Amino acid sequence: MRIAVIGGGPGGLYLAALAKQLGPHHDITVWERNAPDDTFGFGVVFSDETLGGIETADPAIYAAMEREFARWDDIDIHYRGEVITSGGHGFAAMSRLRLLQVLQARCNELGVKLLHSTFAPDVDELARDHDLVVASDGVNSAVRQRFADELGASVDTRRCRYMWLGTDKVFDAFTFVVRETPYGVMQLHAYPFDRHGSTFIVEMHDDVWRAAGFDATADREWQPGESDDAAIAVVRELFADVLDGHAVLTNQSRWISFGTVRTETWRRGNIVLLGDAAHTAHFSIGSGTKLAMEDALALAACLHEQADVDAALDAYETERRPVVLSTQRAAQASLEWFENLGQYLDQEPMQLAFNILTRSRRVTHEGLRLRDPEFAAAAEAWFAQHEAARGNGDGQPRPAMFQPLRLRELELANRIVVSPMDMYVARDGVPNDFHLVHLGGKALGGAGLVMTEMVCVSPEGRISPGCCGLWNDEQAAAFARIVDFVHTRSDTKVGLQLGHSGRKGSTRLMWEGIDQPLPEGNWPVVAPSPLPYLEGVSQVPHELTVAELDAITQQFVDATRRGIDAGFDLLELHCAHGYLLSSFISPLTNHRTDEFGGALAGRLRYPLQVFAAMRGVWPADRPMSVRISATDWAEGGHDVDDAVEVARAFAEAGADAVDVSTGQVVSHERPAYGRSYQTPFADAIRNRTDVTTIAVGAISSYDDVNSLIMAGRADLCALGRAHLYDPSWTLHAAAEQEYTGAGVAWPQPWRAGSRKPQTGRSDAPRPRLELVRQGVSGTHHQRWRPSED
Numbered sequence: 195m196r197i198a199v200i201g202g203g204p205g206g207l208y209l210a211a212l213a214k215q216l217g218p219h220h221d222i223t224v225w226e227r228n229a230p231d232d233t234f235g236f237g238v239v240f241s242d243e244t245l246g247g248i249e250t251a252d253p254a255i256y257a258a259m260e261r262e263f264a265r266w267d268d269i270d271i272h273y274r275g276e277v278i279t280s281g282g283h284g285f286a287a288m289s290r291l292r293l294l295q296v297l298q299a300r301c302n303e304l305g306v307k308l309l310h311s312t313f314a315p316d317v318d319e320l321a322r323d324h325d326l327v328v329a330s331d332g333v334n335s336a337v338r339q340r341f342a343d344e345l346g347a348s349v350d351t352r353r354c355r356y357m358w359l360g361t362d363k364v365f366d367a368f369t370f371v372v373r374e375t376p377y378g379v380m381q382l383h384a385y386p387f388d389r390h391g392s393t394f395i396v397e398m399h400d401d402v403w404r405a406a407g408f409d410a411t412a413d414r415e416w417q418p419g420e421s422d423d424a425a426i427a428v429v430r431e432l433f434a435d436v437l438d439g440h441a442v443l444t445n446q447s448r449w450i451s452f453g454t455v456r457t458e459t460w461r462r463g464n465i466v467l468l469g470d471a472a473h474t475a476h477f478s479i480g481s482g483t484k485l486a487m488e489d490a491l492a493l494a495a496c497l498h499e500q501a502d503v504d505a506a507l508d509a510y511e512t513e514r515r516p517v518v519l520s521t522q523r524a525a526q527a528s529l530e531w532f533e534n535l536g537q538y539l540d541q542e543p544m545q546l547a548f549n550i551l552t553r554s555r556r557v558t559h560e561g562l563r564l565r566d567p568e569f570a571a572a573a574e575a576w577f578a579q580h581e582a583a584r585g586n587g588d589g590q591p592r593p594a595m596f597q598p599l600r601l602r603e604l605e606l607a608n609r610i611v612v613s614p615m616d617m618y619v620a621r622d623g624v625p626n627d628f629h630l631v632h633l634g635g636k637a638l639g640g641a642g643l644v645m646t647e648m649v650c651v652s653p654e655g656r657i658s659p660g661c662c663g664l665w666n667d668e669q670a671a672a673f674a675r676i677v678d679f680v681h682t683r684s685d686t687k688v689g690l691q692l693g694h695s696g697r698k699g700s701t702r703l704m705w706e707g708i709d710q711p712l713p714e715g716n717w718p719v720v721a722p723s724p725l726p727y728l729e730g731v732s733q734v735p736h737e738l739t740v741a742e743l744d745a746i747t748q749q750f751v752d753a754t755r756r757g758i759d760a761g762f763d764l765l766e767l768h769c770a771h772g773y774l775l776s777s778f779i780s781p782l783t784n785h786r787t788d789e790f791g792g793a794l795a796g797r798l799r800y801p802l803q804v805f806a807a808m809r810g811v812w813p814a815d816r817p818m819s820v821r822i823s824a825t826d827w828a829e830g831g832h833d834v835d836d837a838v839e840v841a842r843a844f845a846e847a848g849a850d851a852v853d854v855s856t857g858q859v860v861s862h863e864r865p866a867y868g869r870s871y872q873t874p875f876a877d878a879i880r881n882r883t884d885v886t887t888i889a890v891g892a893i894s895s896y897d898d899v900n901s902l903i904m905a906g907r908a909d910l911c912a913l914g915r916a917h918l919y920d921p922s923w924t925l926h927a928a929a930e931q932e933y934t935g936a937g938v939a940w941p942q943p944w945r946a947g948s949r950k951p952q953t954g955r956s957d958a959p960r961p962r963l964e965l966v967r968q969g970v971s972g973t974h975h976q977r978w979r980p981s982e983d
Contacts, residue, residue, distance in 0.1 A: 195220050195325040195503070200314040200337060202226025204238070204290075205469035205486030206330035207297035212251055212494035214304040223307040225314035233294055234446055236360040237387025239287045239480040244488060251491050254303075258296040262288040264386045266978040268367035271547040272436070274374075278547035281975040282565030285368060287387045293483070317465060326503050327465045328493070330486065333455060335471035345467070346458025351451050354533050355408065356397035356477075358450075359426065360443030365392045366977040370550055371436055372535065378402030379536050382433055383478065389980030391443065395477065396429050397532060400451075408449060421447040452476055452529065454522065460515075461507045468493060473518050475525035478532060479554055485521060489514055523868045524554040530874060537881040541906055544576040549905040555870055559594070559900040577904050588936075594903040595896060595927065596937030599642070599910065601817035601850045601886065604763055606642035606910070607685045608937040609903055610924045613890055613914035614645040614691045614766075614821075616661065618703045623650065623663025625672045634679045636917050637686035638941050640924030643910070644686050646673075648693040648768050651749040654717050655694035655774070660703050664692065665749065670756035677761040685939045689764035690757045691821065692750060692808070696774030697721035697735040697783075709861070722778045722800075723785040728861050743790070746774070747804050754808045765812050767805050769844075770823040771858035775801040779822070779840060780859050782831045794839060802847050809848045817850035819888065824875035825856045827863035834878050841879040841887075851886040852879055853912065870898055877907035888912050896927035926950075 197213060199206045202224045210222050240248075249256040263286045271278045301308055314320065317337050320327045329337035338347050364386050371382040380402060384394035403409060408425050416422075421444035430442050455474040460467045469486025493510045500506035531553035538546055551557055563570035574591040582589035587597045599606045612633075619628045637644045650656045650663045663669050677688050700716040701709055711732055720742070721735035738746070750767075757765060769775040777783040778800045784791050790800045809818055822844075824837035832840075841852045854876035857863050865871070872891030880887040889908035893899060894916040902908050917923050928938040929950040940948045 195497075196323070197222045197326045197328065198314070198320040198324040199224040199328045199330060200317070200320070201329065201331035201335075201471070202228075202294075202298075202308065202310065203330060203332060203469070203486065204293055204297060204483050205490050206328065207294070207301055208255070208487045209328055209330065209468060209490035209494055210306045211255065211297060211300045211304055212490060213497060214301070214306050215252060216494060216498040218305070221307075223309065224301065225312055226308070226310045227313050228311065230294070230298060230308075230310045231291065233291045235290050235358050235393070236391065236443070236445065237287050237385065237393040238290050238293055238483040239285055239385060240484055241480075242284050242286075244484050245286060247488065247491055251494075252300070255296060255300050258299070259288060259293065262292050262296070262388065264288065264388055264978045264980065265976065266367055266386070267974050267976040269551065270367045270369045271543070271550055272369065272371040273543045273546050276543040278543055278569075279367070279975070280547070280551055280562060280566045280569045283368070285385065287385055287393075289388050289391075290483075292388070321463060321465055325464060326497070328468050329465060329471045330468040330490075331471050333453070333470040333474055335467065337465065338455070338457065338467060338471050341462050341465075344462050345460070348456050349453040350456070351453040352529060352533060353400045353451075354397050354529075355400055355403040355449045355451055356395055357422070357425070357429070357447050358445070359394050359396065359429070359447050360391055360445065361394055361437060361440050362391050362443065363437055363440035364389065364978065364980060365394075366979065369436075371433065372546065372550075373432065374539065375402075375406070375432055377406040379539060380432065381532060381535060382436060384436075386978045386980075396433070399533060399536065402536075403449065412449075416446075416448060419446055421445070422449060425449065454526065454529070456522070460511050464503055464507075466493070466507050466510070473522060475518075475521050476529035478528045479521070479525050479556075481521055481525060485518060488517070524556045527874070528554040534874075534878065537878060538906070540881070540884075542576070542580070544573060545580070545904070545906050548573045549907070552901045552905050555898070555901075558897045559904060560897040573904060590936075592935055592937065593896070593900050593928075593931050593933055595899045595911070595924075596933060596935065597903075598937060599886075601764070603815040604687060604817050606687055607939065608640070608642040608924065609899065609910050610641040610643075610927075611689075611888060611890075611910050611912035612636040612641045612644040612917050613912035614647050614768075615914050615918070616647040616657065616704065618658055618660035618705075620660055620662045623653065623656070623661065623665065624669050625662050625676060629662070629672075630676050630679060633676050633688070634683070635921040637680040637684040637688070638944070639917070639920075639922035640684075640928070640938060640940070641686055641917070642924075642937075643689055643764065644680065645689040645766065645912070646691055648691050648773070649673075649753070651692055651694055651746070651753040654720070655696075655699065655746075655749070657695045657699055657773075658701050658703050659712070659715070661695075664690075664753040664756050664760075667756070670760050673757075673762075674760040681761065683941065687763040688761075689766055689819070690760070690762040691766040691768050692753050692757070693768030694746060694749075694774035695719070696772070696777050697725070697727050697732065698772055700733065721774065721783065722790065723783065725783060725785070727772065737786075740788075740790075743800055743803075747807050750804050751807050751811055754811050758811070758813065762816075764817050764819065765808065766819040766821055766853060767801075767808060768821050769801050769840075770821045770853075770855045772823070772860065775804060776823055776859055780826055780832055782826055782828060782860050794836060798840065798843055802843060805844060805847050805849070818848065819851040819853050820844045820849045821853035821855055823856050823859050824854050824872070824879070826859045827857045827865045828860050831859065834875055837875055838879055838882050841885055842883045845883060845885040849885070851888055851910070852876075853888040853890065854879055854908075855890050868892065869894075870902070873902060873907055880908060881906065886910070890914070896930060899927075 369384040380398040475481040496506040496509040719735045726732040876887040876889040888910040890912040899911045
């Protein structure tokens with residue numbers, strides 16, 4: 195093949211070397227507009243996984259890289275005069291310039307043609323004259339920009355500014371410095387890359403950047419190679435103690451806003467994107483060069499394995515896209531964490547350290563326990579004491595999910611909530627034996643709180659004919675039977691969620707067609723404005739009058755009274771998912787011009803009126819919560835800043851907790867699904883308002899629960915589908931962690947099963963086969979100590 199590579203960065207060079215190694219007869223040319231020793235940035239970091247791939251793919255390249263590595267295990271977090279260290283992480287870094295020189299030398303050795311200080315010919319010309327064109331021309335890829343529409347390319351530019359710098363100070367660990375300045379909070383990320391220097395990056399929110407006056411050069415046209423010397427002088431002064439008299443090194447160092455590049459496809463004919471040209475991930479998880487070199491390895495392998503270029507490019511993208519998307523999700527979580535760093539400044543150093551280490555969700559409590567058991571134990575001990583000081587528990591360390599939580603006079607034995615889940619099997623609103631087994635079984639399974647599905651306050655307020663209700667005494671008696679069983683047979687508490695379907699009512703059972711209108715026997719639906727949920731499919735709702743609103747408020751009050759009689763421990767008002775009260779809150783569904791519409795305060799007026807009426811009759815010693823949709827996932831709708839104000843308003847009205855869900859408000863929503871994808875909204879509400887929050891949404895492992903709670907991102911975690919899969923999820927989580935203390939209550943008849951059963955020969959005790967054991971116990975705290983020779 196004739197292969198043209200546009201861009202001589204690490205990704206393009208590595209691809210050229212590997213492809214030439216696998217196919218010595220390939221004619222491969224790399225065009226690079228910069229000189230061989232030009233590079234932007236200072237050091238690059240690799241994971242052990244990536245290095246393993248490099249070693250296997252080309253031992254010669256790996257051996258040359260290994261001679262250059264700075265290696266260490268520790269991460270230091272500096273905050274408010276304390277340094278918290280976590281070890282066992284494993285890093286390898288090297289100079290970016292030396293990496294380029296290693297790869298250039300290998301390409302020359304293999305016979306790749308390298309053209310430096312040379313612009314590549316037109317990409318269409320290259321595509322005609324070559325079998326394959328690889329665009330590895332970086333984040334500002336001219337190839338991607340030229341074919342942006344065909345590739346589905348987009349760039350999401352965020353709200354932080356950062357600057358790449360170097361220093362002749364050799365840090366001995368990966369270092370995070372969180373610094374409160376007169377302008378706001380700034381952070382420094384630093385790591386060594388060889389025996390002579392380190393990379394450091396200064397980052398801050400755009401508001402802080404402006405307050406510090408760094409925007410003075412925002413409109414300046416910079417000359418090639420020029421750095422923002424005035425800003426660098428201020429940075430040097432702000433972090434003088436960290437630099438400790440060492441020099442600051444520059445390399446075209448200017449303020450940048452990070453842009454996450456995404457493309458719907460990485461190829462156009464025989465042209466394929468690689469590395470930052472196709473995708474970017476925030477530098478805080480050290481991924482740019484790593485991803486590019488992994489791309490190169492995969493592409494070279496697919497070219498070797500597949501019968502033709504077309505099949506190879508399809509295989510390459512099929513193989514790499516899931517990996518890249520996973521990395522981008524982790525990087526996005528990390529990016530947003532730093533973007534919102536200001537909301538964590540009330541956290542103590544230990545919690546902030548745990549929070550920063552677990553910010554991407556790739557490193558978790560269990561991962562930290564395996565890497566650094568001493569750090570994990572210290573964090574657990576701190577959390578236990580912290581919670582005891584807040585009136586929760588006895589201060590004894592245990593998994594965070596098994597620390598108790600007090601809401602008014604109600605104490606939950608642990609932090610696990612069975613999320614409200616509609617079952618659609620009631621008849622005339624009356625819960626039956628299915629609901630007894632469903633809720634009773636989850637209670638026996640050990641959760642601290644079991645929530646009913648949305649219980650409707652009137653027949654017209656149901657989602658479907660199978661929904662539960664609480665508009666008559668028969669329904670109340672049936673619920674009382676369930677509550678009595680839970681209270682008698684477990685330590686679990688029971689919460690009642692009340693709601694009204696609004697414009698999303700009169701629909702089929704979920705498995706018959708979710709959100710689809712009933713074919714017959716339907717009832718009129720109501721809403722703040724006459725806007726159907728599914729245009730041309732759903733009913734056009736009746737716009738409620740003030741008198742009708744008052745009547746619905748009374749229905750909520752009457753249902754609340756029946757909930758008291760049924761013995762529920764907690765009451766939740768459903769203001770999420772596009773149901774009636776949610777439709778009042780969102781500007782996409784509330785177009786009213788009276789006192790219940792307009793700005794957020796007006797749109798909140800009716801939901802707050804309902805909440806106040808319910809709080810007025812609900813016993814003062816029992817807590818109330820409210821479920822909200824923290825974002826509409828749609829342009830012009832609610833987002834996190836609105837959610838914070840909504841939560842604050844309900845807290846001021848007497849809400850003891852906010853159950854933070856998202857979306858389902860409008861049918862054209864575009865959710866950003868992923869593991870724990872709704873948690874950042876609960877996190878923002880908790881840390882900006884100090885209200886107790888319940889996180890929900892794709893949380894399924896005890897490790898995620900422990901991590902979220904210890905990091906202070908939520909107080910409770912609600913799990914839905916995980917409990918459908920395993921009704922005894924909480925008890926099994928305790929068994930997996932080999933925990934049997936407070937917060938875990940196996941029913942007496944089940945206690946013989948409280949130990950995790952063996953699953954095969956791998957569980958059996960292993961014989962000792964070493965005369966002298968290798969390694970030492972405890973955490974590996976290697977720090978970078980370069981030799982003097």
